[in-house]
Amino acid sequence: MVARGSFSWIAAAVTITAAVAIIAYTTQMSAAKYATASSLSATAFFLWFFRDPKRRTRICNNCLIAPADGRIIDIRNRKICIFMNIHNVHVNRVPISGRVVNIEYKKGGYLPAFCKDSERNERCEITLETPHGEITVTQIAGTLVRRIVSYVQIDDKVIQGQKIGMIKFGSRVDVTVPESLTITCKKGDRVIAGETVIAKMQGVNRGN
Structure with missing residues (x-):
C-alpha cells in the first residue's frame, strides 16, 4: 500500500520507465538499456519510500x-x-x-x-x-x-x-x-x- 498524495511521483516514475524501456527495445542502444535500469530503480525507490504499512493502534484515551x-x-x-x-x-x-x-x-x-x-x-x-x-x-x-x-x-x-x-x-x-x-x-x-x-x-x- 502506498501513501495518499504520492501518486504523482509514482506515476511520473512509471511513465518515464515505460518510455525509456520502449526506446531501449526499439533502438537496442546500450545507453537506453542503462537508462531503463536506472528508471526501474527510481520507480522501486518511490514505491518503497511512499509505503504506507498497516499499524495496529491500541486506543488509550490517557x-x-x-x-x-x-x-x-x-x-x-x-x-x-x-x-x-x-x-x-x-x-x-x-x-x-x-x-x-x-x-x-x-x-x-x-x-x-x-x-x-x-x-x-x-x-x-x-x-x-x-x-x-x-x-x-x-x-x-x-x-x-x-x-x-x-x-x-x-x-x-x-x-x-x-x-x-x-x-x-x-x-x-x-x-x-x-x-x-x-x-x-x-x-x-x-x-x-x-x-x-x-x-x-x-x-x-x-x-x-
Missing part, C-alpha cells in the same frame, strides 16, 4: 502516541520533536483522539529538519481539541521537501492512530504534550507512529 516514525531529537517546553530520516515511513498519525480545531499552513525555508532553526521552515500546524486540552502537531519540511500533505480538515473528529498527513522526504514532526500527561520517552529514542507511547497519565496502563 496516552499520547508518536505521530511519526523516527528518532526523538529534542524534548523541551512540553514539546517532543521527532526527526524522520529518509528510511522512515513518512505518513503521520493522530497522537490522541479529538477534534481538529485549527490548521495553519506557514511558508518558510528548507533548512535541515534536525536543526533548531528549522522551526522557520515550511510547516503545517494542526491543533486538536482533546479531553486533556488542546495539543498541536506540527509537520515541518526539510531540505528536500516542497510539499506537506494534510489528510484532515477543520472540525473533523479524529481517532488516535488515524492518518493525519504526510511530509515528502526527510522531515520532522513536533507534538505538544498537555500538563496532565507525563512524558515517558527520552531524547534518542526510536518511535513508531501509531504505536509507541510517548506520554501518559501516571498510574495508567495502555488501553485505559
